[in-house]
Amino acid sequence: MGLNRELRALLKEAGWTGQHLADAVNACGREIGQPLHYDRTSVAHWLAGTLPRQSVRLLAAEALSRRLGRTVTAREAGFGGPPAVALPPARTGSSRLLDKEQAMAAMEELAERWGRRALLANGAYSLAALAVPGFSEVARAGPGPVLGRKAGVPVEMFEVDSAAAMLEMFHAGDAAFGGGHGRRALAGYLAADLVPRLRRPAAPQVRARLLEVAGQLVYLCAFMCYDDELHRHAQRYYLTALRLAAENNDGQSYAVPLRGMSVQAQRLGHHRQAVQLAEAAASGVALPMQQAFVYGQLALARAGSGDRRGALTAFARAERLLERASSPATATVGAYHYASLLHQQAEMQVRLGDRAGSLAVLRQSVDHRPVHERRSRAVVLARLAELELDCGRLEQAVAPWHRFLDDCPGLSSGRVRGALMSLGGRLRPYARHSGVQSLLHRAARVLAAG
Incomplete structure (x- = not known):
């Protein structure tokens, strides 16, 4: 097992750290419904020569290909396999056979390409499906029947x-x-x-x-x-x-799933599409509470795409709209309240480069979170702990992680499970710290019980 110099060179070309690659691989995994929780330590092992499993090699190659704007194979990323082989041109009146090694090399290269395509396309999240019409276009076209012709006893x-x-x-x-x-x-x-x-x-x-x-x-x-x-x-x-x-x-109801699709696209790293979907959603709502619900997401999407001014403008509008709303949202769909606004403000600040400033806002979001929203509180607490650690505040990160673990039992959530699994990787470098040791032991028990 030798050093993976090819992967190191690709990271340098991409301008990525090990954590950047880990995050990109995890994002590709989420797109195909395969939750992954790699971190910079995992990539350090790859750079030292450890081979991840085959599907992860393909995801790493896909992530690097997207970053570099060209196809990168798993072998080119230093993950082994035979060299790429080009088939020789056909000759008139004669044939030329590949020798055994060349044939195997060509087959394995094709297998990788088709394997990666299948891995990412077989039932996967689709970027093409995000090109949906805005409600004004739908309204002009007129409604079409859902599920075809109606028959049977009328619905009461x-x-x-x-x-x-x-x-x-x-x-x-x-x-x-x-x-x-x-x-x-x-x-x-x-x-x-x-x-x-x-x-x-x-x-x-x-x-x-x-x-x-x-x-x-x-x-x-x-x-x-x-x-x-x-x-x-x-x-x-x-x-x-x-x-x-x-x-x-119904333009109001049309805007809500558009906003949800924007949130999803943003989580998966598709920032341009997240902005487009949020802007389309914003054009279809009229009630102040739902407008605030949409404009808060638009602020976050614009921040993710690097549009600082647009993000701040959209957030200020969300804030004003929420203040104008006559009463707190009680709807089961599109509900929005002050804790949600603060959570979005904190995430917007992170994307605009103000991690330290986001901490106080995120703490307020936790304090204002309704008691029955246990899953959302757990997600926010885990995020708060991660940001505290990112800002070099180990002692301050331990307390929200313990509160996160308080909420974990009984929760069935991929987002919470991912936060729980990443806790160990983030804290492993500090495992000798007494407070961290007890936290890691407790996290292991919660993970084993869940």
């Missing part, structure tokens, strides 16, 4: 009310226990109950309310998939929620 309003009650129940479970807790049950309810109702006729008022509640349930299912790091499934549900809102000619 009590059936819509029962669906709204299910929405409340699933929303409460998601906030308290995470997206993985009731995600499969909600998906089953949508397939077994909501889809058949959508295929039945209904009076105009009943149908409008049915489409509204169905869209909210589908959006919630999308968010639960997003929370559980199932991004390809989340995207499909978001797109379905858009179809339902378009059928209902």
Whole structure:
């Protein structure tokens, strides 16, 4: 096992640290529903000659290819395999066979290329699917029927009310226990109950309310998939929620999944698309609370794309809109409150280069978080601890990590699970510190129990 000089050279060419590569590999993993939790220590092992598993080699090559704007193979990244071989040109009246070594080399190179393509495309999150029309375009085109021609007994309003009650129940479970807790049950309810109702006729008022509640349930299912790091499934549900809102000619409801898609695109590193989706969402909302909900995300997306002025302008508008709202949001979909605004402000500051300034804001976000939002509080606490550590404040990072662990039992969330698994990697360099030792032992017990 020798030093991986090829990978070191590629990192230098990319202008990346080991942590940058680890983050990019993790991001590629999330795109295909494969949660990964590599850090700079992992990349240091790769640079020393350790080989990651085959799928991770392909993801690392994909990440480097995106950064450098050219195809990088796993072998070129120093992960082994035979050299690339070009097939010889055909000759008229004769044939030329590759020798055994050349044939094997060509086959393995093709296998890598097809393997990476399959790894990233087989049921994966799709950038092409983000090119959705804005609501004004949808409205001009006119609504189209959802699920085809309607037949059967007309839907009654009590059936819509029962669906709204299910929405409340699933929303409460998601906030308290995470997206993985009731995600499969909600998906089953949508397939077994909501889809058949959508295929039945209904009076105009009943149908409008049915489409509204169905869209909210589908959006919630999308968010639960997003929370559980199932991004390809989340995207499909978001797109379905858009179809339902378009059928209902409802710009407010159309904006909510657009905003969710922007959040998802941003998390996966697609900053340009995140801005476009948030801007499209902002054009479709009218109520101050929902406008604040959308403009807060627009501020974050613009900050992620490097647009400082645009980010600050959008955030100031979100702040004013939230102040104008007559009462706190109680809706199960599109709910927005002061703790959410503070969380977005802190993340915006991080993206604009003010990590230290974001800490006080993030602490306020934790303090204002409603007690029943246990999953969101856990996510914010883990983020606070990570930022404290990034700012060189080890002692201050320990306390929010302990509070994070307080919230972990009973949570079923890919985001929380990822934060828990990354805790060990971040704190391993400080393992001799007495406070860190007890924290790591406790984290290991929580991880083993979950």
